[in-house]
Amino acid sequence: MTSVADTTARAAELRQRLTDANYRYHVLDEPNIPDADYDALMRELEGIEAAHPQLRTSDSPTLRVGAVPSREFATVRHAIPMLSLANAFSEAEVEDFARRIRERLGRDDLRFSVEPKFDGLAISLRYENAVFVQGATRGDGESGEDVTANLRTVKAIPLRLRSGKNENVPRVLEVRGEVYMPRAGFEKYNEAARASGGKVKPLVNPRNAAAGSLRQLDPRITARRPLAFYAYAVGVVEGFELPATHSAMMRQLGEWGFPVSKLIDTKRGVAGCLDYFRRIGAQRDALPFDIDGVVYKLDDLSAQAELGFVGRTPRWAIAHKFPAQEQVTTVEAIDVQIGRTGAATPTARLKPVFVGGVTVTNATLHNADQVARLDVRVGDTVIVRRAGDVIPEVVSVVMEKRPARTHAWKMPAHCPVCGSAIVRDAGEVVARCSGGLSCAAQIVQSIFHFASRRAMDIEGLGERYIEDLCELGYVKSVADLYRLSLDDLLEMKRRADARDGTTPETVRNGKIATKWAQNLIAAIAHSKATTLDRFLYALGIPDVGEATAKGLARHFGGLDALMAATAEELMQVPDVGPIMAAHIATFFGEPHNRRAIAQLRKTGVAWVESEPQREAQGPLLGKTGVLTGGLHSLTREQAKAKLEALGAKVAGSVSKKTSFVVAGSEAGSKLDKARELGVEVWDEARLLEFLRAHE
Numbered sequence: 001m002t003s004v005a006d007t008t009a010r011a012a013e014l015r016q017r018l019t020d021a022n023y024r025y026h027v028l029d030e031p032n033i034p035d036a037d038y039d040a041l042m043r044e045l046e047g048i049e050a051a052h053p054q055l056r057t058s059d060s061p062t063l064r065v066g067a068v069p070s071r072e073f074a075t076v077r078h079a080i081p082m083l084s085l086a087n088a089f090s091e092a093e094v095e096d097f098a099r100r101i102r103e104r105l106g107r108d109d110l111r112f113s114v115e116p117k118f119d120g121l122a123i124s125l126r127y128e129n130a131v132f133v134q135g136a137t138r139g140d141g142e143s144g145e146d147v148t149a150n151l152r153t154v155k156a157i158p159l160r161l162r163s164g165k166n167e168n169v170p171r172v173l174e175v176r177g178e179v180y181m182p183r184a185g186f187e188k189y190n191e192a193a194r195a196s197g198g199k200v201k202p203l204v205n206p207r208n209a210a211a212g213s214l215r216q217l218d219p220r221i222t223a224r225r226p227l228a229f230y231a232y233a234v235g236v237v238e239g240f241e242l243p244a245t246h247s248a249m250m251r252q253l254g255e256w257g258f259p260v261s262k263l264i265d266t267k268r269g270v271a272g273c274l275d276y277f278r279r280i281g282a283q284r285d286a287l288p289f290d291i292d293g294v295v296y297k298l299d300d301l302s303a304q305a306e307l308g309f310v311g312r313t314p315r316w317a318i319a320h321k322f323p324a325q326e327q328v329t330t331v332e333a334i335d336v337q338i339g340r341t342g343a344a345t346p347t348a349r350l351k352p353v354f355v356g357g358v359t360v361t362n363a364t365l366h367n368a369d370q371v372a373r374l375d376v377r378v379g380d381t382v383i384v385r386r387a388g389d390v391i392p393e394v395v396s397v398v399m400e401k402r403p404a405r406t407h408a409w410k411m412p413a414h415c416p417v418c419g420s421a422i423v424r425d426a427g428e429v430v431a432r433c434s435g436g437l438s439c440a441a442q443i444v445q446s447i448f449h450f451a452s453r454r455a456m457d458i459e460g461l462g463e464r465y466i467e468d469l470c471e472l473g474y475v476k477s478v479a480d481l482y483r484l485s486l487d488d489l490l491e492m493k494r495r496a497d498a499r500d501g502t503t504p505e506t507v508r509n510g511k512i513a514t515k516w517a518q519n520l521i522a523a524i525a526h527s528k529a530t531t532l533d534r535f536l537y538a539l540g541i542p543d544v545g546e547a548t549a550k551g552l553a554r555h556f557g558g559l560d561a562l563m564a565a566t567a568e569e570l571m572q573v574p575d576v577g578p579i580m581a582a583h584i585a586t587f588f589g590e591p592h593n594r595r596a597i598a599q600l601r602k603t604g605v606a607w608v609e610s611e612p613q614r615e616a617q618g619p620l621l622g623k624t625g626v627l628t629g630g631l632h633s634l635t636r637e638q639a640k641a642k643l644e645a646l647g648a649k650v651a652g653s654v655s656k657k658t659s660f661v662v663a664g665s666e667a668g669s670k671l672d673k674a675r676e677l678g679v680e681v682w683d684e685a686r687l688l689e690f691l692r693a694h695e
């Protein structure tokens with residue numbers, strides 16, 4: 001008989017050996033034991049855990065095989081938003097990026113962390129007391145989906161932080177990075193899929209494959225997909241003093257057991273960055289994973305904090321994209337698409353062609369001037385280009401291949417959807433359908449925008465359903481969405497199927513349609529509780545993007561105050577200039593917009609209003625503080641929030657620009673640096689006194 005103590009010790013040993021083998025294989029790429037041995041150890045541990053469930057730990061490698069499926073993903077709010085990067089497509093744009101940084105910081109010598117731009121899916125991993133507790137997708141940047149169970153199956157992701165002897169691990173650590181599918185795994189998976197005779201569907205490209213795999217409700221499916229991970233940033237960090245640079249932070253992540261790409265380097269100035277771009281570009285095709293460019297990040301973390309953000313992108317980083325991928329195909333037709341504001345965009349319908357990992361059937365021609373400049377005609381052979389996620393476009397016509405008897409294209413005089421005149425104002429590039437909200441295409445597009453994820457977020461309400469709802473007369477405005485009943489949806493679906501002559505499952509099996517309709521009704525109801533900034537963005541006011549919507553919501557606090565604001569008052573909102581202010585004031589002045597808003601509120605669309613928050617003010621405006629060491633009466637996060645509320649910026653490390661350093665107990669190198677630079681140092685008592693005096 002083995003004793004309980006022996007079994008416990010054996011389980012711990014197995015966990016240790018499996019975790020170690022895993023780390024060597026998936027992170028270091030230096031396997032130390034044969035696969036068969038690994039499997040045997042795993043089976044032994046599984047056996048012990050099955051017999052003694054109390055010995056199962058939250059970081060056990062047995063969790064990697066995939067838990068039971070869930071019904072849906074919970075939502076996770078990112079305490080620090082997950083941002084995106086601005087793009088540079090040319091050397092000149094990289095020069096501009098660096099120049100803006102030099103001007104803002106008032107210094108010339110810049111060091112950058114230079115990194116591959118991995119082409120997968122951004123995620124955030126949360127560790128509490130060294131154990132992996134939650135993983136989430138980026139989602140809209142503010143909140144994403146809880147995919148913890150799926151991420152546990154990714155063997156390159158540590159379930160527990162590794163730590164050297166006596167090494168201080170953070171109480172809370174969020175690591176951000178990219179889940180991707182290595183090319184070899186992708187090819188192997190597809191080979192097996194092709195051999196399955198249609199049972200397993202092949203994956204389209206590694207990027208979609210990574211995203212699709214992580215969004216499986218059944219983690220056992222994710223476990224079968226060959227996913228990997230690279231870390232490239234941190235989010236929340238508590239109970240650990242951040243190093244002074246991003247590159248040092250990356251080294252620290254490596255020590256904790258995260259895969260950090262060996263291609264990451266640091267370089268001086270623009271010249272160093274461009275050098276790196278060329279070097280990685282030359283290696284691109286030979287790399288074991290897809291990349292679509294490189295990323296430059298200012299290495300100095302306190303300088304990063306000083307630069308901050310514009311909208312959703314940091315000023316201190318940029319993605320330098322590789323030239324887009326191009327292909328040749330033919331133009332079968334040139335149509336006009338009508339957007340939400342009536343803009344008429346000529347669009348080439350193409351013979352399907354595979355470009356940069358996806359099949360392209362449409363490409364934008366932007367506007368009539370562009371069509372004339374390129375002289376694109378129906379029947380032409382053209383070069384199409386696709387870069388990242390942007391809409392594919394026609395680059396040029398292969399004139400030698402032009403067939404006989406083609407005609408130059410002209411913008412039609414009337415809207416193909418509603419028949420209203422298409423007009424182009426003097427000095428404008430864009431031609432517009434003059435039908436306004438009498439044009440079905442404009443209504444469909446504005447509802448589509450209203451329902452989109454970053455606006456009211458009505459899940460499942462795709463463009464096709466909106467078209468059907470409008471065409472069959474169930475919806476004429478956004479407010480009508482909130483009046484739809486289950487029966488309306490089912491009837492609409494039956495009529496749409498009859499019209500299209502389709503006998504889909506929905507007709508054969510009423511249950512599926514009912515489920516679909518119930519889900520949609522629930523999603524619509526769910527969207528009623530929103531926030532003012534989402535609502536403002538959803539309205540589709542010309543020029544008002546998400547960042548402006550946020551600014552307006554913060555500045556005015558409530559909708560009535562905003563609707564009553566004059567153009568002058570609107571211009572007090574950060575980043576609102578005279579043109580945008582005029583657009584906003586005009587929008588809210590229109591009776592039909594005011595009616596639509598009143599109707600939406602009547603149907604129950606609501607948000608919590610708040611006090612207006614005008615531009616930061618307060619005794620610490622223009623000052624930058626740094627927190628170091630432990631505080632007794634409040635957490636670092638609380639102290640940071642309080643200082644920010646008084647107008648201060650709070651940075652991560654000490655520099656010449658630091659105005660004061662708050663040093664708690666056991667303050668370390670930052671305190672030394674502050675003393676060295678002669679920066680004012682506050683102890684906790686001084687901080688509390690200051691807060692009391694000013695709050």
Ligand code: IVH
Binds near residue numbers: 086118
């Ligand atoms: S840093 C604040 N570094 O690119 C900056 N992102 O457009 C946060 N990505 O969502 C991102 N490789 O999915 C960063 N080395 C890298 C990256 C990288 C790929 C992706 C990531 C992000 C997107 C931003």
